[in-house]
Amino acid sequence: MSFPWAKEYKPSHPFMVWMDEKLPLPRLVYNAVGGGYEVPRNINYLWNFGFLAGLCLVIQIVTGVVLAMHFGGDTRVAFDSTEHIMRDVNWGWMLRYGHANGAAAFFAVIYMHIFRGFYYGSYKAPREMIWLLGVVIFLLMMATAFMGYVLPWGQMSYWAAQVITGLFSAIPLIGDPLKEWLLGGFAPDNATLNRFFSLHFLLPFVILGVVILHVWSLHIPGSSNPTGVEVKTESDTVPFYPYFVAKDGWTIGVFMIVYGMFVFFMPNALGHPDNYIPANPMQTPAHIVPEWYFWPFYAILRSFTQNFLIFDAKLLGVMAMFAAILVWFFLPWLDKSPVRSATYRPLYRKFFWVLVIDVLILGYLGGAPAEQPYVLISQLATMYYFLHFLVIVPIVSSIERPDPLPFSITEAVLGHDRAAASDAQG
Amino acid sequence: MANEAGTDAPAVDGEGVRRRDFINIAAVSAAGVGGVAVVVPLVAQMWPSADVLAESSTEVDIGAIQPGQAIKAVFRKQPVFIRNLKPEEIEAANKVDVATLRDPQTLAERTKEGHENWLITMGVCTHLGCVPLGTGEGESKGEFGGYFCPCHGSHYDTAARIRKGPAPKNLHVPDYEINGTVVKIG
Numbered sequence: 001m002s003f004p005w006a007k008e009y010k011p012s013h014p015f016m017v018w019m020d021e022k023l024p025l026p027r028l029v030y031n032a033v034g035g036g037y038e039v040p041r042n043i044n045y046l047w048n049f050g051f052l053a054g055l056c057l058v059i060q061i062v063t064g065v066v067l068a069m070h071f072g073g074d075t076r077v078a079f080d081s082t083e084h085i086m087r088d089v090n091w092g093w094m095l096r097y098g099h100a101n102g103a104a105a106f107f108a109v110i111y112m113h114i115f116r117g118f119y120y121g122s123y124k125a126p127r128e129m130i131w132l133l134g135v136v137i138f139l140l141m142m143a144t145a146f147m148g149y150v151l152p153w154g155q156m157s158y159w160a161a162q163v164i165t166g167l168f169s170a171i172p173l174i175g176d177p178l179k180e181w182l183l184g185g186f187a188p189d190n191a192t193l194n195r196f197f198s199l200h201f202l203l204p205f206v207i208l209g210v211v212i213l214h215v216w217s218l219h220i221p222g223s224s225n226p227t228g229v230e231v232k233t234e235s236d237t238v239p240f241y242p243y244f245v246a247k248d249g250w251t252i253g254v255f256m257i258v259y260g261m262f263v264f265f266m267p268n269a270l271g272h273p274d275n276y277i278p279a280n281p282m283q284t285p286a287h288i289v290p291e292w293y294f295w296p297f298y299a300i301l302r303s304f305t306q307n308f309l310i311f312d313a314k315l316l317g318v319m320a321m322f323a324a325i326l327v328w329f330f331l332p333w334l335d336k337s338p339v340r341s342a343t344y345r346p347l348y349r350k351f352f353w354v355l356v357i358d359v360l361i362l363g364y365l366g367g368a369p370a371e372q373p374y375v376l377i378s379q380l381a382t383m384y385y386f387l388h389f390l391v392i393v394p395i396v397s398s399i400e401r402p403d404p405l406p407f408s409i410t411e412a413v414l415g416h417d418r419a420a421a422s423d424a425q426g
Numbered sequence: 427m428a429n430e431a432g433t434d435a436p437a438v439d440g441e442g443v444r445r446r447d448f449i450n451i452a453a454v455s456a457a458g459v460g461g462v463a464v465v466v467p468l469v470a471q472m473w474p475s476a477d478v479l480a481e482s483s484t485e486v487d488i489g490a491i492q493p494g495q496a497i498k499a500v501f502r503k504q505p506v507f508i509r510n511l512k513p514e515e516i517e518a519a520n521k522v523d524v525a526t527l528r529d530p531q532t533l534a535e536r537t538k539e540g541h542e543n544w545l546i547t548m549g550v551c552t553h554l555g556c557v558p559l560g561t562g563e564g565e566s567k568g569e570f571g572g573y574f575c576p577c578h579g580s581h582y583d584t585a586a587r588i589r590k591g592p593a594p595k596n597l598h599v600p601d602y603e604i605n606g607t608v609v610k611i612g
Contacts, residue, residue: 159577162554162555162556163554163555163556163577165555166553166554166555167554169555170594180473180474182472183474184472184473184474184475184478185474185478185502185503186474186478186503186504187502187503187550187555189478191474191475191478195472281503281505282505282549282557283557284556284557284558284576284577286576288556288576288577304592305591305592307528313594314552314553314592314593317592370579371579375579
């Protein structure tokens, strides 16, 4: 669907006319990311992160597929074949560093994309389905990134597999058999590595599929915008091509500079030296932490140290960690305010920034050792995290008095909207 | 509606089972049962394979382990801690009031009769599966003189019982038997 004033795809070349009759794929692309998709004229740079996330997915799939041509998913060769990629394969170092840092870049971009959604209320009706699919994509990304991290079969790889599959053993009754089923053994071993390789190759394409659904559901109401006011007239929108293709192109340039800086000048800055030691099931590294993009959730996991009622501390930690993401699924219904954008929600805006600081603190704590005072602070930060979504958001959205909204997007941009005003009178 | 008009069975007030209904249910059921049957091998292939299960016992010579020393052996590709407890460590373990423990067990319940000095446990933290420290010379033994898991800070005592930190259970005691100086695990 699109707005009535959106341009229609009109092929001029006879081949394209023929193609449009047989398989209107160019039409689909034109309407999805071309001149046929009308976008609010006022969207800011925070709206560029969706496109960047798509670019990251493409980078990961392209580098990943070629890396798989040189990698062996077997415990006897996995570590050595990773080093073979680094030392012997032509440009292998660049492909691997590009893939490893590409995962970090993907998460950085996705976090911006998610917090854009928190600030501007992008999850609210009529865009709930876009949000729900986005959370599904995030969960799939986490699974994919974790399994990819296991593949080089270094010390951090091995112990990541041990700890993360250990989370499932917390589940009462079926936990231990489930862990054995996931690992294909009693501890991570060849069966584990091999199946993770298979799934790590598969899941990005599943993500691609859900991304297509995500964009599809986006195109039904159209993009949101910083005012949160829905599009009313033609003067509120401009076509995606050329306007936002050009704008996205600019941020791609900026992104590539930062990404290139990591890949070429500090490729191991985000990694852990211990992963250059081959996996040793007899020896846990002194300080095991996940990659930085899992730190906030890891801090939540570790903040549970006491049993409560019938639940032991381990199960509580695991449940809280999953709940920290699953709570996002309910956000469209927890936030009852009809005003989308935090720009017009003075109270919510303050709590948004408190949440940002809280998540940054959790992130720092997730990377810190499991000692006091870190444990206590992460308990408080975890409590606040859930308080935000389950208590503060519902209460603020019912008691808050929002600022007056602009009449239309055009008015917000130009200070007046003569066309819409005369329409309204006429 | 169009195919209902073309049915060959006479409609008796819309009641009774027509041949077409029977064929429908039979076909869908057969396909459903077949579909479920195909899932079984697809799911079951994930369980530990026969060669993994075959490596299910290990023999270790413990004759050279002096009191106060511990070694790590390998059982099912996981570490096993074999520790020769000193008399004061046994005493420390027995002094604890079992009722105060998170996972109440006495040292006697965790060792074999006549071999109370041999503490044989899995070297797998019951929290998330890291290998606790405390077997090697100079490694941290935690606040209770047993083992210390560096991953999330679980402390185990000299009977390898959980005393502090997030782990829910004592270090698991595998099935084993001691014959002279040889211990057979599994």
